Amino acid sequence: MKRWIAFWNILAKDFRTYYLKPPNISWGLIFPLAWTGMFFIKSGKGLESISSILPGVIALSILFGTTSLLAVTVTFEKKNRSFERLLLAPIPLELLMLAKTSGAILFGVVNAFVPILMAVFLIDLGHVDWLVFVPAVFLISVASTFLGLFIAVAVSEVFEAQTFSNFFRFPMIFLCGLFFPISTLPVFLKPLSYALPLTYGADMLHGAIHGGNMFSVPIDMAILAAFCAGLFMVSLGNIRRRWIA
Template sequence: MNSAKQFSKMFTAQIKMMFREKQVWFWNIFFPVILMVLFMIIFGGGSGDSFKATIAVVDSKPNATSTMLLEQLRQIPVLEFKEEQPVTKEAGNALVEKQDIDALIILPESEGANTMQLVVNKADEQGATTQAIAGILDQFIQQANWTVAGATPTFSLTKSSVSSGADDLNYADFLLTGMIGLSVAQGGLFGMVELVEMRRKGLMKRLRMTPANMGLYGLAGMVVRLMLGVIQIVILSLIGVFGFGANLHINVFSLVIAFFAGGLVFNAMGYLFSSFSKSMEAYMGMANIASMLMMFLSGVFFPLETLPTWLQPVTQMLPLTYFVDGMRDGLIYASGVASSSFWVGIGIMVLWGVVSFLVGSQVYKAKSIAATR
């Protein structure tokens, strides 16, 4: 049987094996979709609503100062009052404790008092909504001070944003491309589990005793997993665009290069895990540890700059960091293959892939020699 025909039969056989294995479809298709949808919803990627915060106000001893501040608070459009009238401090604290409101504002009890108090739930103390309310009130107090002093501010601040990509890019695009990179990577990390089962059942030894070309067998499996990666990209992109309004600006050349480099690297890492594993449980354990570490340290969900400074050098050593960057380059930034940072990332990924494959091959070889003694 010639090589082309042998490869065709091996490819067809592995396609059938993939369709029969329900876990493959769950971990490579349904799980990434569920994870992406959850993160899109949690972080606002699927909502076009503007920011709103629900508050209540305590004005226990109404006076000219508290009345003036209350009227100005009602003019802030992002603040929604839970109760139209001021509440008691006890009632307000109860609302905060039950998380029925985002914050409670306590107004000054006399005209001479100069302090407003903000009460928030401890569970939300570091939350984005609490930080936003604190920032709004800080600006509000500064403006009130100018008004009382009868002075006009000399300077003001305007805000704009720029991107290395198109002007319509937003967080939904960032998250979508990160999830696509993570999904393809997990397809490789978890995709070699059948090698562990085949070796455990003695199928690998029997296959070596046949005229089958083991190199073609491995190549067929690699092509199947790359094909599954393409399916992942298409499905997640369609959900991101039509379900959450994501914007894609595709550069075909950088996308193809990054996809093939990443696909080969993470398949090589899966091959390395399989070489050390004597059972499916051991393999899944190693793959899960690697996946979880890289998931949160490679800029999938948040920019790397938000991580602690001491942790950022670690992120620069992980292959998923560069794979996610490459996928974002090909799907949203479209900066092309002329970027030197793109090729540096590809080089680091290739290094990971080569080392993983060589070490895995040596482990397999050593085990095969030991088995014949």
């Protein structure tokens, strides 16, 4: 019971200290809103094009929101040595880091529905397979959050984390099938596309919104789950080696 009390206290503290501050609200919620509006306006092909770009906009909203939040919470606390006090909490390191990342996962899920709320006034979303869409949003949020955690524990400064994040984020825009099929990429880039977790999350979203999956849903979910577990375990290893040892 003490472990879960500590878990919720850490999560609540992060929401009060970081997530509900104006800069993170603007980056985590207003930015996806502006991003979505830009894509919808620039599509220039009428309302029917919104359905085609919606999966990509949703995935980017999740990716940018979660990775940016982790760059602040984890890197800032390590720099100010407040993370060391968290290590005294009566919970294992695994549960501690889940508490530190749960808020970003929730923000990622919220970000995903910003484009949906905008699109619902423009197009009919009755055809969306919500049984696939919701797990896809959750798994993309978890994978993006753990990618942000992996980046945050590898650097010392917040600006370094943001810069390092862009090293992963911007290539994903073009390589993960968000706005155009991976089949149109040059042959030498396709292996890199399949090595990125967002490829499989985007595949699930495309299938849920307008069909046309590259892989079956169970395969996409299994690969995304493997990415989540791998990123989390590598991040924990880095924390033990760099911050605890």
